[in-house]
Amino acid sequence: MGLKWIDSQDxxxxxxxxxxxxxxxxxxxxxxCEWVIKLAAFDDDPNHCNERVLEAIQARWIDEK
Known part of the structure; x- marks a missing residue:
């Protein structure tokens, strides 16, 4: 099972x-957005991305860094 947009932590x-x-x-x-779509494990519709989703991913990335 691949990564979906909602899997911001992963x-x-x-x-x-x-x-x-x-x-x-x-x-x-x-x-x-482009980098997420290029991840080998990413398996979701690229068109289902929005600013809120990207903010969540960015926030998790900042937390992990």
């Missing part, structure tokens, strides 16, 4: 692993 952990040198508070949402 997505944040994947992003931290793939982009360890990125400061998540500086990333643009357009880039964040």
């Amino acid at each position: 997505i944040a952990l994947e992003l931290l692993e793939h982009y360890p040198d990125i400061e998540p508070e500086t990333i643009r949402f357009t880039d964040l």
Whole structure:
């Protein structure tokens, strides 16, 4: 079972692993969306993303960093 947009914690952990040198508070949402979609474990409709979802992912990523 792949990652869905609602899996913000798991997505944040994947992003931290793939982009360890990125400061998540500086990333643009357009880039964040693209990076999530490119994750090998991501398996959801790319069109179901919105600002609220990206904010949740970014917040979790910041917490984990």
